[in-house]
Amino acid sequence: MKRKVISISADATTAEAAALYVKSHVGLLPILDDSGRPIGMIQLSDLLNLELPDFIRLVSDVDFVHDFGAVETTRPTREALSQPVTAIMQPVVMVEEESGLLRAYALMLQRGLSDLPVVNAKGKLVGIVSRVDLGTAILAVWPS
Amino acid sequence: MRQVDMLLPIILSTLIFLASLAFIFTERLHRMIAGLAGAALMLAAGKLLGFYSEAQAVAAIDFNTLGLLLGMMILVALLEPTGFFQYLAVWAGRLSRGRQVRLMILLGSVTTVLSMFLDNVTTVVLIAPATILICEILGVSSTPYLMAEALLSDTGGVATLVGDPPNVLIASASGFSFIDFLTHALPIVAVIWVVALVLLRYLFRRELAERPRSARAVMKLNPAEALDDPQTARRALIVLGVAILLFFFHHTLHLSPSFVALCAAAGALVWIRPDVKRTLDGIQWSVLVFFGALFVMVGGLEAAGVFTAIVGLLDGAAAVPPVLLGVILMWVVAVLSAIVDNIPITIALIPVIQGLGAAGLEIRALWWALAFGAGFGGNGTIIGSTANIIVATLSERTHAPITASLWSKRGLPVMLATCLAATVLYVLAYPFLSR
Numbered sequence: 001m002k003r004k005v006i007s008i009s010a011d012a013t014t015a016e017a018a019a020l021y022v023k024s025h026v027g028l029l030p031i032l033d034d035s036g037r038p039i040g041m042i043q044l045s046d047l048l049n050l051e052l053p054d055f056i057r058l059v060s061d062v063d064f065v066h067d068f069g070a071v072e073t074t075r076p077t078r079e080a081l082s083q084p085v086t087a088i089m090q091p092v093v094m095v096e097e098e099s100g101l102l103r104a105y106a107l108m109l110q111r112g113l114s115d116l117p118v119v120n121a122k123g124k125l126v127g128i129v130s131r132v133d134l135g136t137a138i139l140a141v142w143p144s
Numbered sequence: 145m146r147q148v149d150m151l152l153p154i155i156l157s158t159l160i161f162l163a164s165l166a167f168i169f170t171e172r173l174h175r176m177i178a179g180l181a182g183a184a185l186m187l188a189a190g191k192l193l194g195f196y197s198e199a200q201a202v203a204a205i206d207f208n209t210l211g212l213l214l215g216m217m218i219l220v221a222l223l224e225p226t227g228f229f230q231y232l233a234v235w236a237g238r239l240s241r242g243r244q245v246r247l248m249i250l251l252g253s254v255t256t257v258l259s260m261f262l263d264n265v266t267t268v269v270l271i272a273p274a275t276i277l278i279c280e281i282l283g284v285s286s287t288p289y290l291m292a293e294a295l296l297s298d299t300g301g302v303a304t305l306v307g308d309p310p311n312v313l314i315a316s317a318s319g320f321s322f323i324d325f326l327t328h329a330l331p332i333v334a335v336i337w338v339v340a341l342v343l344l345r346y347l348f349r350r351e352l353a354e355r356p357r358s359a360r361a362v363m364k365l366n367p368a369e370a371l372d373d374p375q376t377a378r379r380a381l382i383v384l385g386v387a388i389l390l391f392f393f394h395h396t397l398h399l400s401p402s403f404v405a406l407c408a409a410a411g412a413l414v415w416i417r418p419d420v421k422r423t424l425d426g427i428q429w430s431v432l433v434f435f436g437a438l439f440v441m442v443g444g445l446e447a448a449g450v451f452t453a454i455v456g457l458l459d460g461a462a463a464v465p466p467v468l469l470g471v472i473l474m475w476v477v478a479v480l481s482a483i484v485d486n487i488p489i490t491i492a493l494i495p496v497i498q499g500l501g502a503a504g505l506e507i508r509a510l511w512w513a514l515a516f517g518a519g520f521g522g523n524g525t526i527i528g529s530t531a532n533i534i535v536a537t538l539s540e541r542t543h544a545p546i547t548a549s550l551w552s553k554r555g556l557p558v559m560l561a562t563c564l565a566a567t568v569l570y571v572l573a574y575p576f577l578s579r
Contacts, residue, residue, distance in 0.1 A: 064365055070280065
């Protein structure tokens with residue numbers, strides 16, 4: 001688990017969240033309230049959806065599309081980028097420090113997440129665990 | 145006392161029917177739930193007051209309509225996962241070479257031809273996603289295309305017996321054959337289709353004049369790769385083709401359209417042997433249950449004597465010139481269809497027309513007026529038809545969502561123009577339509 005967590009405050013804009021992603025190369029941005037409790041989260045895909053809208057999920061596959069044409073050069077609008085992160089955030093999925101490894105892994109599998117915020121007994125964010133952190137921790141105790 | 149005994153069933157059954165419609169129209173309840181609850185209440189009231197029995201309720205269900213819809217839904221459910229609809233849209237995209245007007249005509253024509261034989265909603269559900277993809281690749285607004293697809297599929301559906309649920313109902317009630325629709329409705333729909341397309345071209349002239357940012361990318365689309373399962377597509381299309389051929393001769397062969405459709409579905413299932421669960425998932429069960437429930441409700445109205453009372457009130461109808469009566473019916477149905485679902489309107493009006501026929505009026509042309517009103521009226525508003533709702537919902541996932549006000553600016557003129565054209569053609573062709 002990483003204890004040095006990059007997070008963003010609820011009053012930040014979507015553009016600021018994108019800039020933070022570019023700068024810090026993280027997989028998930030928890031959104032914290034003033035007391036440090038997670039109130040939501042933004043995944044990389046939430047931001048990328050602004051560039052490649054949801055319509056792509058409407059077609060069964062994209063094998064037949066060899067050139068995305070104008071989609072490649074369509075950037076999110078100014079309005080989309082100036083909206084607060086709270087407008088596009090998702091409900092936070094998190095585990096407590098005391099949770100078992102498999103509970104955390106099962107949550108990740110079910111929700112399709114690659115990172116999971118970890119909170120202490122008071123609900124404050126204390127770290128982020130990645131799928132790799134968890135997976136290797138589970139494998140480490142296997143009999144050799 | 146006798147009068148009260150006769151009036152109570154009429155009032156109660158009418159109230160149940162109207163309350164159920166109110167829930168459907170305000171979308172407070174899903175239409176299937178509102179319909180089934182209404183049917184249950186109608187039968188309960190009928191049993192309590194002794195005007196409607198379970199046997200009558202079962203007899204009121206038009207299994208010809210349900211069988212035809214089910215058979216065609218199974219064929220579409222088999223065709224759906226093959227990517228055939230995507231293939232057609234991609235093919236149209238390539239053929240357009242990125243020229244907007246050409247793309248609109250091609251996609252509009254594909255949608256129309258498909259919706260003449262398949263359910264409009266399914267056609268639009270399957271064509272619209274590929275349309276959005278093509279428009280995004282071109283870098284143009286998908287709004288003109290999505291609206292054209294919804295409006296033209298609603299229009300095209302009027303042309304054949306199997307094109308639209310109201311037509312299935314009308315054919316079943318009037319005894320019109322597949323050929324009757326081709327000789328009476330198709331020529332009128334063909335003219336109206338052109339009117340709708342020309343008007344759409346004019347209304348969207350600004351959007352369609354824009355040069356696509358990336359016209360060359362669309363040429364790199366590969367239709368063959370869009371077809372996921374060519375073998376199943378081929379088999380389903382062959383069976384569909386045979387079914388359509390049999391529809392042409394169903395009257396001469398003394399086969400009901402529902403028998404033809406269910407035989408085709410059975411044949412296709414045996415030939416393709418699909419994953420049954422997946423195929424059944426593709427069937428719109430809620431539509432079938434909704435139809436069944438509406439039949440039971442309307443059967444209750446009939447048993448309570450509501451339609452006899454209405455026909456009695458329409459006593460003056462005989463004095464109205466028959467052509468004018470048809471035009472009035474067409475416009476009333478069109479305006480109602482623009483606001484509400486055209487299926488309950490059609491089901492409720494069928495017994496009224498039959499009652500007028502029993503009273504000695506010439507009703508053959510009235511059936512066509514009902515079909516035209518129900519078919520073209522739905523174009524007027526964003527909630528006028530399920531196809532409209534679907535393209536609007538899908539457009540919310542693009543950069544340019546279609547709003548209700550946009551629809552009233554672009555869809556309403558199309559509805560008014562098509563109804564006006566239908567009126568002129570109805571009046572001109574009246575001697576033929578009443579034969």
